[in-house]
Amino acid sequence: MKSGRQRRAEIMSRRNAKRAANLVKNKYLKGVSVANQYGRQHGSVPVNPANLSPNNSYGIPEFVKRGFYADLPFTCKQCGTPQIWTAQQQHWWYELAKGDVWTIAVLCRPCRIKESERKALARKIHLEGLLRKRQLSNNNLSQEIIANKQLMMQL
Numbered sequence: 001m002k003s004g005r006q007r008r009a010e011i012m013s014r015r016n017a018k019r020a021a022n023l024v025k026n027k028y029l030k031g032v033s034v035a036n037q038y039g040r041q042h043g044s045v046p047v048n049p050a051n052l053s054p055n056n057s058y059g060i061p062e063f064v065k066r067g068f069y070a071d072l073p074f075t076c077k078q079c080g081t082p083q084i085w086t087a088q089q090q091h092w093w094y095e096l097a098k099g100d101v102w103t104i105a106v107l108c109r110p111c112r113i114k115e116s117e118r119k120a121l122a123r124k125i126h127l128e129g130l131l132r133k134r135q136l137s138n139n140n141l142s143q144e145i146i147a148n149k150q151l152m153m154q155l
């Protein structure tokens with residue numbers, strides 16, 4: 001006869017094995033490696049160099065040499081708030097958004113949003129200016145055509 005403790009240990013180990021097998025199966029189905037899952041839990045994510053944007057530099061970035069992304073503390077250049085650029089965010093930036101491998105985060109999220117709004121506004125003003133200029137020159141052109149027509153009618 002087994003003791004309650006022994007029986008419990010057996011049940012737990014069976015349950016753990018089943019859970020691990022399910023984890024492997026689910027991750028395999030989703031196309032995400034178990035290593036990636038492990039990395040997410042421990043603040044690091046493996047680097048897949050094939051997904052990085054190509055560059056002409058002879059150097060190899062630190063994270064590529066290391067083989068995984070790790071949470072990176074930094075200070076926002078705009079507001080000076082201490083921030084963490086997470087391994088997940090780095091993975092997204094370098095491998096999915098195809099960001100330059102030599103760039104790192106310099107702005108916190110609120111400052112980045114403000115900065116992109118500022119850029120969008122500047123672009124809008126610039127485009128409106130161009131449009132106004134074109135309309136003006138179009139007006140000048142049509143006035144010129146009318147003047148030419150009138151001149152020809154006089155001849």
Ligand SMILES: [Zn+2]
Nearest residue numbers: 076079108111
């Ligand atoms: Zn900031």
